[in-house]
Amino acid sequence: MxxxxxxxxxxxxxxxxxxxxxxxxxxxxxxxxxxxxxxxxxxxxxxxxxxxxxxxxxxxxxxxxxxxxxxxxxxxxxxxxxxxxxxxxxxxxxxxxxxxxxxxxxYCEGSSLKQYILENELAEEEILEIFVKIVKAVRKIHEKNVIHRDLKPSNIIVDINNNIKIIDFGSSINISEKNKGYLKWTSGYSPLEMYSLKAENDQKTDIYSLCALLYFMLNKYRPMDSLKRFYYPELIYEDYVSRKIRKIIEKGMNMERKERYENIEELEKELTN
The missing domain is CATH 3.30.200.20 (Phosphorylase Kinase; domain 1)
Known part of the structure; x- marks a missing residue:
């Protein structure tokens, strides 16, 4: 029971x-x-x-x-x-x-981002419009010195007006905290540092997950898990994904933390330019 x-x-x-x-x-x-x-x-x-x-x-x-x-x-x-x-x-x-x-x-009305993406055919521009809303929400989280650490399609709700809501902060930590005393990760969305209790987690941890989320939104399947990408880092895209967006995803999902966007503002600027 x-x-x-x-x-x-x-x-x-x-x-x-x-x-x-x-x-x-x-x-x-x-x-x-x-x-x-x-x-x-x-x-x-x-x-x-x-x-x-x-x-x-x-x-x-x-x-x-x-x-x-x-x-x-x-x-x-x-x-x-x-x-x-x-x-x-x-x-x-x-x-x-x-x-x-x-x-x-x-109680958040709507469907999960996963369900919404899989059930609808959206143009890249429409996907980016929703994704920028998610990025802005994560910026609000980072402004409170919090790292979400579990950004994935099932943890985002989309309502009938395409407004989004981020839910489930079960893996979140304050930026001053160490990693939790046990490991929690999501295959495809968690960067390599989430698989170690000793590795540092910061804004760049969420940036990896955000860009993995964008990868899913465009391709309708999640990227390869970061443990496998350690050996095969190249990302495979559907033909219709634009070169500009591929570059953004690849920078945000770089296996090396120091090579990712420095912060959420830098990612947002790149998306909206």
Whole structure:
């Protein structure tokens, strides 16, 4: 029993109406409160915890690791709380229950960028228009000294007006922080430094992921994983991708961090010139 049941009320007010998704670290629920929809994210590292008949989440063997993950979960909420931007998911509430932790977030209408790109035929200009909005949103994140570290198509919502919203800050860190005590990466979108606890992560980490995102938006498939690109760094494109955009992607996705764009402003300038 990894998930809470439908109609379960968290905090005696947030009624679960749908199981949205689950990952190795959390469950996502759609809840109803005062006739409005919200998202609840539950800290649930499924490989180390179980849920008892009273819905309490516990572990005997991995107590220390569970506490560390709950601490990171709280840091995620603190990071989201920093933002008051239309293009970034809004924080609403944080609470402890069932021996774990929960955050209440804005419910974002629309579809994932992955779904949107795969279901629509878009010209390069239309794709760039959406991508520049994503870049501007990431600039807002960097202005708060935060690195997102998990920019990928499933973590971006596109609404019916082509406005975007960045969600899921589970891998984010403040720029002054070291890497988290465990590795989290996404094949195709994470640069090589995300595969090491010792490697430095900075704005250039997000720049790699952003340009990998642009690669997907244009080609409709993700780029080769950075571990494989270490041996085969060349990127393969569909014929219709323009030379200018290829150059931008290749600079942003350079395997050498020092060869990428220095910061998000430099990438944005290159795109809009």
């Amino acid at each position: 990894n998930k809470l049941s439908l109609n379960y009320e968290l905090k005696n007010r947030y009624r679960i109406i749908k199981h949205v998704s689950e990952s190795n670290f959390s469950n996502i629920y759609l809840v109803l409160y005062k006739n409005r929809k919200y998202i609840v994210k539950e800290c649930f590292p499924l490989n180390i915890v179980i849920r008892d008949e009273e819905n309490k989440v516990f572990t005997e063997k991995y107590k220390r690791k569970f506490e560390m993950i709950k601490n990171d979960f709280m840091k995620e909420a603190e990071i989201i709380r920093k933002f008051n931007e239309e293009s970034i998911v809004q924080f609403k509430d944080y609470f402890k229950e069932n021996n774990t932790e929960y955050m209440l977030l804005e």
